[in-house]
Amino acid sequence: MADSLDGSGPKISSKLPPPPKHIGDRYDVLEVVGTGAAGVVYKVLDKNLNKVFAIKKLHGSSTDSQSVRFQREAKILATLQHANLLTAFDFGLTSESEPYLVLEYVPGKTLAAWLKDNGPLPVPLALAAFIDIARGLIHAHSKNVIHRDLKPSNIMLIEEEDGKRTFKARILDFGLAVETDSKQFFTTKGVGLGTPKYMPPEQAATRDTDVRSDVYSFGCLMFEALTGTPPFEAETVVQMFEKHANEKPATIGDRATQIGLQFSPPLTPGLEAIVDKCLRKNQQERFQTVSQLLDELLKEEAIFQTQQEANRRAKRTVSAEESSAATATAPKKSIGILIGVPLLLLVVSATVSFFLFSNANKQEQANSRNGDFSDMKISASNLSAIPEAAANLSIVSMPDRNLPIDPYRDKDIERMLHQHPDLTELKLGESDVTLKGVALLKDFQHLRTLSIPYRNENGFIELLTPIKSLRSLEFLTPDNSCSVTNIDPLQRLNILSLTFKGCNIESDVFKSLAKFPQLEKLSFTRCHGLTGSVVAPLAECKKLQYLSLNRSDITNDTLKALSKARYHELKLTAPELVTTEGVLYAAQMPRLQKFRMIDTSKDCRPALKQLETRRAELKLPPLIELQTNVRSSNLDPIELIN
Numbered sequence: 001m002a003d004s005l006d007g008s009g010p011k012i013s014s015k016l017p018p019p020p021k022h023i024g025d026r027y028d029v030l031e032v033v034g035t036g037a038a039g040v041v042y043k044v045l046d047k048n049l050n051k052v053f054a055i056k057k058l059h060g061s062s063t064d065s066q067s068v069r070f071q072r073e074a075k076i077l078a079t080l081q082h083a084n085l086l087t088a089f090d091f092g093l094t095s096e097s098e099p100y101l102v103l104e105y106v107p108g109k110t111l112a113a114w115l116k117d118n119g120p121l122p123v124p125l126a127l128a129a130f131i132d133i134a135r136g137l138i139h140a141h142s143k144n145v146i147h148r149d150l151k152p153s154n155i156m157l158i159e160e161e162d163g164k165r166t167f168k169a170r171i172l173d174f175g176l177a178v179e180t181d182s183k184q185f186f187t188t189k190g191v192g193l194g195t196p197k198y199m200p201p202e203q204a205a206t207r208d209t210d211v212r213s214d215v216y217s218f219g220c221l222m223f224e225a226l227t228g229t230p231p232f233e234a235e236t237v238v239q240m241f242e243k244h245a246n247e248k249p250a251t252i253g254d255r256a257t258q259i260g261l262q263f264s265p266p267l268t269p270g271l272e273a274i275v276d277k278c279l280r281k282n283q284q285e286r287f288q289t290v291s292q293l294l295d296e297l298l299k300e301e302a303i304f305q306t307q308q309e310a311n312r313r314a315k316r317t318v319s320a321e322e323s324s325a326a327t328a329t330a331p332k333k334s335i336g337i338l339i340g341v342p343l344l345l346l347v348v349s350a351t352v353s354f355f356l357f358s359n360a361n362k363q364e365q366a367n368s369r370n371g372d373f374s375d376m377k378i379s380a381s382n383l384s385a386i387p388e389a390a391a392n393l394s395i396v397s398m399p400d401r402n403l404p405i406d407p408y409r410d411k412d413i414e415r416m417l418h419q420h421p422d423l424t425e426l427k428l429g430e431s432d433v434t435l436k437g438v439a440l441l442k443d444f445q446h447l448r449t450l451s452i453p454y455r456n457e458n459g460f461i462e463l464l465t466p467i468k469s470l471r472s473l474e475f476l477t478p479d480n481s482c483s484v485t486n487i488d489p490l491q492r493l494n495i496l497s498l499t500f501k502g503c504n505i506e507s508d509v510f511k512s513l514a515k516f517p518q519l520e521k522l523s524f525t526r527c528h529g530l531t532g533s534v535v536a537p538l539a540e541c542k543k544l545q546y547l548s549l550n551r552s553d554i555t556n557d558t559l560k561a562l563s564k565a566r567y568h569e570l571k572l573t574a575p576e577l578v579t580t581e582g583v584l585y586a587a588q589m590p591r592l593q594k595f596r597m598i599d600t601s602k603d604c605r606p607a608l609k610q611l612e613t614r615r616a617e618l619k620l621p622p623l624i625e626l627q628t629n630v631r632s633s634n635l636d637p638i639e640l641i642n
Helices: 064-079 111-118 123-142 211-227 237-246 252-259 269-278 290-328 341-369 380-385 387-392 410-419 435-443 460-464 488-492 507-513 532-540 556-561 580-586 605-617
Strands: 027-035 039-046 051-058 088-093 099-104 155-159 167-171 425-427 449-453 472-476 497-501 521-525 546-550 569-573 594-600 625-630
Touching (some): 051 064, 064 088, 064 099, 111 155, 111 211, 123 155, 123 167, 123 211, 211 252, 211 290, 410 435, 435 460, 460 488, 488 507, 507 532, 556 580, 594 605
Parallel strands (some): 425 449, 449 472, 497 521, 569 594, 594 625
Antiparallel strands (some): 027 039, 088 099, 155 167
């Protein structure tokens, strides 16, 4: 059991031994990013792959039960592969026989750190995070894995690359997870294993846990994310267990009133009811699966987005009325001349329009009564305001909604094509769409924005070239399963914005990008292969104004190769291998106006001052925006269970 109510464990002595320089022959230790009673987390560089990872290692003094749990965590993580879960790559022993686990390095901010620094999550961010967490849990549960320690410090919020204040949430630390088909729970009789603040009654009482136990902990997490406070407060672990077992928690609305919290935008009543149902004492009264919970979260997201759109329309209406009123107060000249013939035309036009509309409306009503919707035009904008209409027409997914629980398939593309022929944006995410489904995309005549998993198959790129309206394209390979190559055919389109996420980029791609005729914005997120000699052709992109290198394996040589590029804006996110030398290369960009170096592990302000000095020495214009921020939490990649 955790030594404290929130699972933070005992205070760790500051007199820890210095970190090793290497772990095995393969990993160079860059820094310590987290410590706990049982172990430590290092950020390391894999010398073979030239890629940054996190290594979680047990102390030599760890107990046998801790070692067993650690090995179980490695085994469990090996079975889980999902965009909302942390990925494990390797497991081994140091020369001192200390077990270690090689994990994906995901710099960001834990939900606990966010709450400490910023207070409660705004409702839209909270909903998006909850949906991500639910999807991750659904995958874990599908593999018969129960997490058993959901809490804010085990949720990572990773800033998305779209320039908006949005996050992707990922579940960390499966150190207390169990497999439902295993009888080995490693729990001492009478001792609940987990974090008391978020532990369901059955887990505290060491009764059997199942997926509904994760639902309860998820409810505690949602409560705290929305209010900044946990459902219960207590001075001792025993008192906390008693409250979870016997005391009904306050509603989110009541807690907000108690602490003087106002939700802006407002909290939906349905979201409050969802959290309340998760926190039921009786397992039978909770959501029985996380899939049921996700369904309700998606409904609340649709309702919230509908309300937001209604508010925006109301504001536009008020603005238009104010504009009309201002026009009406202007000097009225020659009214007698203007009122004659136009008024007559208006009357005639109104009469004809009324006649036509009446006949069309009667026909539409007749079609509706007969169940025939073939002649009705269904626009995405209309349906986004009437979600129940979408449900009645069996629409797969609203254009402004997150992905459905199941991946998109070819039949879903066919259905959307029939129901949303005027779709302008399509995000396919982790889809199972085949080349047959990709071939259908050309029939969306107004499609401007497309996000699609990259397929390393002959003909995939060519199937995108008939989409002549396409202006923004995003390629995804969440598990780095294939390499992007040969995108030359896309040069025939007027692509303005191109994004690669989680991709291995072959060198021929950079040569091709330099020839894109209209490309203005280019982004790489969690990409590999961005060495100096390979990216050099990007410096020749004539119209490229914005370049983002986000959590990708860039170095000083990368920036040296781009030092003559004519970009207006350069964004580096978590550039762990870039030093002052690299910053000074960026200073040489002749047309640079905005430079952002964010989510860094060290203070970059001295380097940015040198950047300004260097530009002055080169007689280049001063920047209009210079931004940096240091990652606030030392436990960002992963927080250890004590």
